[in-house]
Amino acid sequence: MRARLILLVALCACGNAFGWGPRGHEVTGAIADQLLNPTASLQVQAILGMPLRVASTWADCVKDVKRSSSGGFAYKPMAQYHAACVAFETPEGKARMVDYATRNWDSCPHPNGRGCQDQYHYTDVAIQHKAYKLGFTGTSDHDVVSAINAAIAVLQDQPAPAPFSIKDKQEALLMLAHLVGDLHQPLHVGAVYIDGQDHPINPDAAGHHFDATMETQGGNYIFDGKAKLHGEWDDVSTSVKPDHLTATMLKSAKAIPPTPGDVTTWAQVWATDTVVVSHAAFKGITYDGAQPHWTATFGDRQAYLSTKKQVQAAQLAKGGAHLAQLLNAIWP
Numbered sequence: 001m002r003a004r005l006i007l008l009v010a011l012c013a014c015g016n017a018f019g020w021g022p023r024g025h026e027v028t029g030a031i032a033d034q035l036l037n038p039t040a041s042l043q044v045q046a047i048l049g050m051p052l053r054v055a056s057t058w059a060d061c062v063k064d065v066k067r068s069s070s071g072g073f074a075y076k077p078m079a080q081y082h083a084a085c086v087a088f089e090t091p092e093g094k095a096r097m098v099d100y101a102t103r104n105w106d107s108c109p110h111p112n113g114r115g116c117q118d119q120y121h122y123t124d125v126a127i128q129h130k131a132y133k134l135g136f137t138g139t140s141d142h143d144v145v146s147a148i149n150a151a152i153a154v155l156q157d158q159p160a161p162a163p164f165s166i167k168d169k170q171e172a173l174l175m176l177a178h179l180v181g182d183l184h185q186p187l188h189v190g191a192v193y194i195d196g197q198d199h200p201i202n203p204d205a206a207g208h209h210f211d212a213t214m215e216t217q218g219g220n221y222i223f224d225g226k227a228k229l230h231g232e233w234d235d236v237s238t239s240v241k242p243d244h245l246t247a248t249m250l251k252s253a254k255a256i257p258p259t260p261g262d263v264t265t266w267a268q269v270w271a272t273d274t275v276v277v278s279h280a281a282f283k284g285i286t287y288d289g290a291q292p293h294w295t296a297t298f299g300d301r302q303a304y305l306s307t308k309k310q311v312q313a314a315q316l317a318k319g320g321a322h323l324a325q326l327l328n329a330i331w332p
Contacts, residue, residue, distance in 0.1 A: 020185050021234045022057050022084035024316060026242035028181040029056030031253045031320025032327070034245065040324075040331040047169050052177045052323065053242050054087050058097075059178035061085035063118060065101035073102045096171070103165035108142045116163065120147035120175070121182045124191035124218055125275050127282050128202035132271035137203040137210045138191055144183050148267040151175040155330050180326065183270050184319035186311065187219045187233045190278020194294060198287045213291045219281075221292045229296055233281060236312060249317050256321035263329050270322055277315065280307050 020028070029052035036044065036052075048055050061084065064077050075094045077085055088097060101117055108116035123145060124138025132145060140146065142163050150164040154172035166172050182188045192200045193214040203210040216222050219230035240249075259266045284304060287294045298304050 020181055020316070021236060022060070022081055023238075023240065023242065024185070024234070024236040024312075025056040025060070025178055025181045026053050026084075027236065027240055027245070027249075027316050028184070028319040028323060029053035029177055030242040030245055031250065031317060032177075032323035034250060035253060035321060035324035035328075037328045037332070040327040043331045044173065044327065047173050048177075050087065055174055055177040056181060057081075057084040057178065058088055058174040059117075059121065061088050062097045062101050063114070065098050065115075067105065067115070073098050073105075099167075100165075100171060103167070104163075107163035107165060108140070109163075116142060120144060120164075121179065122188040122218055123271065124215070125189060125271075125278075126193055126202045126204060127190045127200070127275070127279050128205065129275055130272075132189070132268055132275050134268075137193070144179055144188065145267045145271050148176065148179050148183065149264055151179070152263055152267075152326070152330070176323065176326070180270075180323040181319045183267065184274055184315040184322070185233060186274060186278035186281040186315065187230045189271055189274040190281065191218050192216055192222075192282050192285075192287075194287050196290070198289070198294075200282070200287070215291065216294065217292075222285075222287065222294045222296050224296050229281075233308065233312070236316070237309070240313075240316070249313065252314065252317035253321040253324075256318055256325075259322065259325055263326060266322070266326060273318075274315070277311060280311055283307075 032052045044052060060081065061077075064085065065073055065075050067073055075097055077089070088094070101115055104117040105115040108119060119140070119142055121144055123132065123140070123143035125132055125136050126138065129136060132139070134141070134145070147164065150160040150166060151172040154160050154166045155169055155176075160166040166175065193203050193210075194216060195201050195214060201208055201214065203214060217230075219233065220228050222229040224232065259269055261269070284299045286297045288297065289295050
């Protein structure tokens with residue numbers, strides 16, 4: 001019989017999904033800090049006043065802005081991730097987070113109860129695909145690819161397209177420092193859709209149709225015991241330290257080839273790559289249950305965990321390299 005995967009680290013089973021978790025985002029930011037050209041490095045410092053490593057967690061900290069029953073907004077930090085948000089908790093910093101969340105809360109067609117800005121962190125492309133394409137089930141004009149392109153526009157002195165409200169370059173750079181990392185977390189891009197017989201299906205294929213009961217929310221509805229599959233992929237080993245990057249990880253990042261084409265096409269290119277990578281995150285899994293609680297069963301737990309570790313390391317290096325490439329192209 002197949003052995004059920006037992007998580008090594010128990011993570012919160014709450015609604016928010018923190019791509020990579022704070023440590024992973026800080027690693028991608030730290031890698032990018034190392035790979036910036038002199039001009040881009042000066043621009044980052046002038047605009048942010050902090051390294052990308054620190055700025056990389058801002059967009060998740062914004063998720064702690066809550067809307068009250070009376071309609072007002074307030075920042076209420078979650079204790080689990082509070083340490084990663086301290087840098088933004090000055091009076092001005094809190095005001096910026098509240099302002100950003102307020103402006104973007106109801107901007108998309110279908111707010112999810114936590115605000116539209118939460119939806120800027122992911123897209124959900126069925127793993128049967130080998131590419132990201134706007135129009136596929138799970139994509140939208142306010143998904144992570146669209147959000148990155150909106151932030152790029154602002155850094156290039158253009159207005160952010162609807163539905164985004166990005167008031168200045170600091171806000172745009174804070175978004176990019178985080179969202180480029182999200183784009184490389186496999187379960188922030190690839191998704192499995194499960195029919196009533198517990199079979200993964202492609203909702204975009206002929207003869208199929210999208211049914212909301214098939215949606216696993218990027219693995220947030222797939223559980224190993226009490227923990228989410230998405231949370232397992234968010235979690236990065238404590239041996240990976242953003243303030244002490246290994247020579248191996250930096251070497252891997254430096255070996256990432258330049259992305260061809262105009263920067264406005266890069267997010268889609270990177271999303272396509274992550275869709276393909278995400279196939280490994282769902283390989284060998286069978287499912288039992290129904291929304292919102294499928295149970296994951298694995299044929300070979302050790303092989304899966306080994307693959308996860310390798311994929312995470314490669315994607316962290318790739319995310320840091322791509323963030324640096326993007327900013328170096330904007331500020332050559």
